[in-house]
C-alpha cells in the first residue's frame with residue numbers, strides 16, 4: 577500500500593518546485609521533453625546553465641536516472657521483489673544486488689553519478705541565498721532525500737558489479753573475482769586479510785599519466801589463480817577497476833574511469849550514505865526493507881557498514897552456494 581503512495585509521489589515529483597518566475601516557459605518545455613522521454617534534450621537545455629534552480633537540478637537528476645536504465649519506480653519494484661524472492665531471512669540485500677546487475681548498462685555508473693550529483697545539489701542549496709529554496713517544502717525535500725538514497729544505493733550496486741560476477745551471489749558456484757576483490761579491499765582499508773591466502777603489493781604501474789600500485793591476491797581455498805588489482809600511489813585507496821578489461825598486455829584490470837573512482841567513494845561511503853538517506857526519509861515499508869539490508873551486513877549493529885563487514889557478507893552469501 578505504502579509503495580503505491582510512494583510511486584505516485586515519484587511520478588508527481590516532477591511537479592515540485594513549480595513556483596512562478598520568469599523561467600516558466602522554459603520549464604514547460606523541459607517538462608514536456610521529460611514527459612516524452614527526450615532525456616538528451618533535457619540535459620542539453622539545462623546542463624550548461626550557470627545558475628540552476630532546484631527545478632533544473634531535479635529535471636537533470638530525473639533525466640540521468642532514466643538514462644542509467646534505473647528509474648525510481650523500477651527501483652521501488654526491485655526492492656519490493658527482494659522481499660518476495662528471498663528464501664532465507666538474511667539474503668535480501670544480495671537479491672537486490674543481483675536485481676541491479678541484471679539491468680546495468682556500461683553507462684549506468686556515470687549516469688548515476690550525475691543523478692546523485694544533481695539530487696545532492698538540491699539538498700545542499702543554501703536556503704539563505706536560493707530563491708528556489710523558498711518554494712521547496714520540507715516534504716518535497718524529504719522526497720528528494722529519498723530519491724538521492726535510491727540513486728546512491730543503485731550506484732553502489734552497479735559499482736560492485738565491476739568487481740566480479742554478482743549473479744553468483746544467488747546462483748550455484750563461487751566467483752573468485754568477487755572474493756579476491758574483497759581481499760584487496762581488506763588489505764587497503766583494514767589491513768585485516770582474514771579469510772584470504774595472500775595479498776601483496778608488487779610495484780607501480782603508470783596508466784594515462786597516473787601512477788598506481790599493483791596488488792596481487794590469492795584467495796583462500798583457492799583456484800590457483802593470482803588476481804590483480806590497483807591501489808593509489810599512497811596505498812590508502814583501492815581503485816575501482818573492471819575485472820573484464822585489462823590494461824595493454826598486462827594482467828591488470830583497467831580503472832573504470834581514473835584514479836578518482838575509488839572503492840571507498842563508490843562502494844562503502846556510498847552504501848552508508850544511501851542507507852542513511854533512505855531510512856531517514858522513506859515510507860515505512862520501504863524503510864523496513866532497506867533497514868533489513870543494512871542489518872544483514874552490519875554484524876556489530878553500530879549502523880555503519882565497515883569494509884570488513886561488507887566483504888564478510890559477500891563471502892557468507894557465496895559460501896551458501
Ligand SMILES: [Ca+2]
Nearest residue numbers: 874878880881
Ligand atoms: Ca558495523
